[in-house]
Amino acid sequence: MDQKQFANMPQDLMWSMPVQEAGVSVREQLEEDLANNWHCHPEMEIVYVKRGEGVCLIGDHAGRFSKGDVFLLGPYLPHCFHHEPVVLDETGMNNGTAVCLKFLPGIMGGTFLNGAETISIRKLFQAACNGIRLTGALSEEVAGLMEEMVAATPVKRLILLFTLLERMADDNGGILLSSNGYSNHVSIPDQSRISKVFDYTMNNYGDKISLESVAALVHMSPHSFCRFFKSRTRKSYFQFLTEVRVWNACRLLLEDDLTVSEISFMCGYNNISHFNHQFKQVMFKSPREYKKAFHHEAAS
Template sequence: MKPILESINVAVNTSIRIKTYTNDDHCESAGWHIHPEYELVYVKNGSGVLNISSKKRMYSDGILVFLAGSIPHADFGNHDYPDNLEVVIQFKKDFLEEKLKMFPELGKVKELIKKSKQVLIFDPGLHKALSHDFKKFVYLDNQGKLINLLSILDRISREDSYETLFDTFTTDSFKSNDVKRLEEIFEYVNLNYAKDLAIGEISSKLGLTPNSFCRFFKKMTQSTFTNFVNEFRINKALEFFNESNASIAEVMFRCGFNDPSYFSRQFKKYQGTSPNSYLKAKYRGLLI
């Protein structure tokens, strides 16, 4: 079965994506999927199965696993216990190549990240020792999250307490031309969502006709390109609302919408409420 390419939306003004999930607010299943981002996953407790590429591995009391991008895998979490917690940390290749390279002191961390191509599964002792650090993410701001992540990477880079799922692994073998093409589309949207995203322009960049592009995108994502872009923009709108006191009009334009009525309809479609109601709840302190 071919893996579906998952679009990872790294938030505004951040270089990493960190999501925490409980049994009440669990990670929505992505099924068998692939994405170019590196992924560090902490599961507090419970049992499950790691399905990564051609390998399967059982775990019985939570798991801490680190894998490079472009390795097909299924979801890692479970719902055995009501107090379970899953923390999913994802970052792009440029986090390593453009940001971490500026600090020669982080040599061990950079080596650890390179080893993640073999998929690293850390032993139970280290998993337990780092539980407090992973639980902290939910309370931290963006700066705190980055510092906490670097602290975790520093700790695990100094340990040999892990097993590798693969002796060697060539990630490009899983990146078909279709997956590479879809990655180009996602990156194009990520860089240009505030502009007018004309299907004619992006399809031309990929060497497709507009009709072929639309069929290709629907086949690969089970969504139309328009719906994908609208949902992406609404997620950006949430980030802008939550990080500033920007007005609805300001956020609308920053996200690439030009029609207030259309923006309001799309916001309600994906968030279940209007932008105005969302902001009223925010200022009343009703949003978590």
Template sequence: MKHTQYIDTLILKQLTPERHTIGAIKDTNIVENVVWHQHKETEIIYMERAYGTFFLGDSLISFNPEDESSIIILLGSLLAHSFFYHPNRTLDHSEESNVISILFHTETLGEGFFDLPEMQAAKQLIGKANCAYIVTKDAVGDIAILMEELCKSEGIHRLTCFLQILDLITKQDTITQLTGHTLANEKIGNDLLTNIIQYIHENYQKELSLRETASRYHMSVSAFCSFFKKYTGQTFVEFLNRLRISKACEKMLTCNDDITSIAYTCGFNNLSNFNRRFKQFKEETPRSYRSRYKVSE
């Protein structure tokens, strides 16, 4: 399994040639396990045939082929995040994935650029450090085309592609906020937190005890709780329940198992607790969620 390295300096300094102001990465190989980290740049990510679970500050969101054919997420500066890829969720294993990341910061185009009157909408959006947004389904295609074009462009055309992307993203009803909490001034990227998140991700279906999990990482319960809340903005139980509900949503849309079976499969030991947590995080019942989103076969 591949891992990224923790980055505590500007990615742009390590990534891009001197002739490029706007950083861009295009790859057909998915990093299956991206460590919990943060960076100073704002990042726009396009993912095609790449499905898994994003942990974004105090929230998580899962994607699979039945939900979306492709997605674009905007990550604000210093938002702590990680990603776990689900290679078995792709519809066609013979197809390559496609991932593009565009990276920039408020002084990328010079000090004061985002203070120009024409850039106020963009400044208001990217100025919200610690926030994540998802681009609405209807806007993904047009923005993805520009991101592809930016990756192969040089000179002024590269800059115009970037400005067009910003223009589309900042239009009304183009994006929806997903999350908005992390500790912006803390260094988040240590292997311990990554290992804990990966352990939860791999064992959410089981009965995970707070005490046993803390002991596994040689910490007292109080020390573990303090550490986990400090870097994720959530308690261990809340984080676990959010993950379980996210997985339950995925199963309800991709299989025909009854809701009770799905609840138990996702780690809930009784249906009433599942229903209560589901309504807490999704603001509707499991049955209504499935009825609204599941595509009839």
């Protein structure tokens, strides 16, 4: 079943894909084996970040991820996870690691999912179309079950999958990521273009970036690129760039003994007043307030 067929499938049949199309794939992957380009696939996916941190793009959501985070992603929801090089190099080895679990929505069969007993799992699957970040004790429990699944037999994997889906469905410990109005109809060429822009931004956010240079990467005029990027991510390119710069500033504020002025310059700002203004727009507090709040929380 391709993306267009899935997108046009009636709600009554969306989770009734034949059992013979189903399967469970789970494995621990190192950074070099992870698909870090912006992509989508027909399977649902649960991603447990075992080691590493960085920035993720999920539908029209962009944000930071770190060790211990768990994400539930619905079918055909575009996503990518970009691990920070500073994290990968600090021990002299590649330590970005994730446990990735994939399964088709029809793994249980339509009769099972359409039953009254499993309505909570059906709702979970529908919510997953927006992407969900698990929180609190739930994320720890699901991460433990996924670790157990890596070495489990096929039958044991199915049992563990049902267990973790039941826990996620019965627990409200999750945050929806992509907006309700987001359309996940993204073509293969679009995936390639967005991935190229994402990688370029992550590698160059500390430098001056012009709209012309980014548009040239995907062989578009600046005007066409602006329309393209916003139609696929529901935000302007410079809004995305600002978020990337601010999230990296957050990391530097918490990890390094640098001044706000130094961090501002490292994240692509030549004017500290402009940096403070944009930081507050994204984080709802100044850089100094953000750092103070973190240390106060860590000490309590």
